[in-house]
Amino acid sequence: MDWSQGQPLRVGDMFLGLYQPSPETTGFWEGVKRHELLLKVCNSCGKLHHPRRILCSGCGESGLGWTRSSGKGKVYAFSEIHRSAGVFSKSTPYVVGIAELEEGVHLFSRFMARNNADVQIDRPVDVDFQVLEQGFLLPVFKLREE
Amino acid sequence: MKQLGSSCAVIGMGRSICKRGEPEKKTPLQLMVEAAGLAMKEAGINRTQVGALFTGRMPRTYCSLQYNQTVLNELKIVPTFCTEVTAHGAGALGTIELAILALNSGMIDYALCVCGEASPLWIEMVEGSANWEADLQFEGPYGATTPSLYAMCAQRYMHEYGITPAQLARVAVENRKWALDHPHAAMRRRGPITVDDVLSSKMIASPMRMLDCATWFPGGIGSAAIVTRAELAKGREKAPFYVAGFGQCSTHEWIGERMGFWGVDPVKDGPNLVRTGASVAAKQAYTMSGLSPKDVDLVQTSAPFTFANVLMLEELGFCGVGEGGAFVESGGVDYDGGLPFNTTGGYLSFGQSGQGLYLLKEVADQIAGQPEGRPVPDAKIGMVHGHGGPNACHSVMLVSGEQLQ
Missing domain, CATH: 2.40.50 (OB fold (Dihydrolipoamide Acetyltransferase, E2P))
Incomplete structure (x- = not known):
């Protein structure tokens, strides 16, 4: 599936509402399917964030990736x-x-x-x-x- | 900022109410344009003189994009500046704040501010509101309810400062007394309540019980104001009131995300769920006006739960941080002898009606000596606090019958 197009608005068995999941959070829900809890991580400064984040509040960079939480x-x-x-x-x-x-x-x-x-x-x-x-x-x- | 203090005045207000059970059910648009008409009439200006139109957030029960244009379309006015002002419920006072900035620029002479909502007339509020303030993706699927989002803040507030349920209950008891005197209060016929009544009412979302929660206003309210510069307010038939100072501060959209940032007031030292932008907004309002909490004769807040009312007494400067419980317990907001607080009965007993300027109108009426409910003797300075989102957005306004400075 090509999530970058923002379509379809469905992850696995999940449809959550008008706008979601959106491209910046689909990684989180794919992780949930694998029983992994993922957090956003700033590729630039390493700060960890809520899975929603698009922009790092630490350094302002927008390149956020995923990292696995211990849970x-x-x-x-x-x-x-x-x-x-x-x-x-x-x-x-x-x-x-x-x-x-x-x-x-x-x-x-x-x-x-x-x-x-x-x-x-x-x-x-x-x-x-x-x-x-x-x-x-x-x-x-x-x-x-x- | 000080030059904005008392620079503008409200020269006319209007309010239109439709209660559940009345033969003619009205939409928010009807209520809002009726209120606008009344405000223009009281101000003595006609539709060709309205330089700016600012509306609050689109009502839930009359959805149309660019709601300000829908209102304009009905009023047949031709403003040169027109927009919606949305900071949840704090956007209602935000319309007046923006009007003051526009008026001070000199681009316009008269601004019309209009807000309203009529949800209980048109939708089932409990089912329809459960997820209203939740993040649909990260909170809604867990079964979050609006009270539960606030309840977490209440719990942290009580945990961090040792505030007790009985202290919180006291504010519901005192608010109810004011409601019994007010002809439009939702609870005016329900009689007084005691602290024990609150503590034994049904649990809704721990630690909050039924009587810790706001009731919906049983109907709709449209409210409107005409704002102009102080020099244009003089010599009118109806005495104006002045906006001595104002402030606004927003921190988040979803409560779960409140914990994701810090480093700036009101979350300077680390993430927390308790402190709000109301303290920042109040500080701005006091600085702009040159007033201090001891100058304030009455306060209206749009805090929808008992804990939020007690917390606001701290945030608005009427007692120290963490002292709200003791302040209320020692009679700080007592109906007899305390700070006149929520003189309509407040959100807890007058009822919550979306966003509106009706609390501002209550202060104006009190200052003019013509309130609908119990008068506050010799009221000169009033404070209005507008709030929206789960403790997310706050506006504070100080108003005076006389031009200060």
Whole structure:
């Protein structure tokens, strides 16, 4: 598939909306298919970024490539959702939040735990890949059980 | 920047409301042009005199590209400067800010600013709003809801500064008291609430419960203002009010990305989820006006959750960083004796109606001594805070009945 043309707007089994995935993020979703968590890396200064980045905020260069994350991190912030909409309604309560990867990049995600109450700020988490309610394969974060 | 302070005045405002259940359901376009007509009438200017038109973001329920042109088309005006101003909800005050810059350039004499929304009349708000503020690619597929995006900020705020749910609840309790006096407030007939009511209300997105969250205004509001230079504002039948100072600051589009940058205020020292552009905007407004927080007689904020209201008291300078909880707990915004804060009932009890200039109108009415709800005695200086996106965009405006400086 020639992603450089921005078409089709579909990666694997995933169609996410009007504009996405777009050429600058398709590498991320191809990685997800291989169960790899990829981050953007600046080819010029080495700074790591959210997979969305087009321009390096460190040096201003636009040549960003991909690098694999260890998938290890911790809970930075979270919220247990008790009221949701559409296909997510039947899954409440579920926990979303921001994971802080050990590489320093933060990603919004779903936190998976045997008990939602165990999800707390700074608890260690590891990436996992699961199909969520909309049928998309997504990187999620599992609480590292002690 | 100081030369902009009190350089311009609002000489007319208009507001049009349509509530759910009224026999004639109105579109945002209807409400906005009605409000524009009222504002022009109050200002005593006709459609040939409008030099600039600035509209807020296109309403969700009347989508048309170049929405400003749709409004212009209806008003039959011929401005020489016309554009939409969009910084989410902060764009509403942004229309007036841009008007002041244009007026100071001397290119125009009168600017018309128009904003409005009527979502609850036309769409199902809970289903339709769930993903409204989420990144469709990196947040939406996880089941993010709008409250959950703010809830993460609330959680970090409470975690980092030791703010308690009971302290946050207090602001909902005090806001409700103001709403009971206001004829248009969504919760005016629901009676007072207690801290315990808030703490026992249904969990929505932890740590936020139902009564920690804004209610939708049950209808639509269009609002408009005519702005001109101070020298043109004098000698009119209706007393003008002056824009003593203003500021604006935006930091991000999606909350998940808030953590991806730092090195500049309000995230100077590292990424964080709490501090907002409101502090930067407020600093600009104070500097421009020569005023300080102790000069302010009343404050309106468009903060849609209890934590955001308490946080804004810090960001807008009414208490120190991290002191918002204690400030509210010790009666800082008490209905009796505290800083008059959200005198319509605020987003929590008056209701949220997209973006609008209706909070500015409340301040103007209070300063003129003719509010719709409970009057703030001897109000001279008012502050309006506009906010949009998940804590993303902030505008702050200081207004005065007298020309300062």
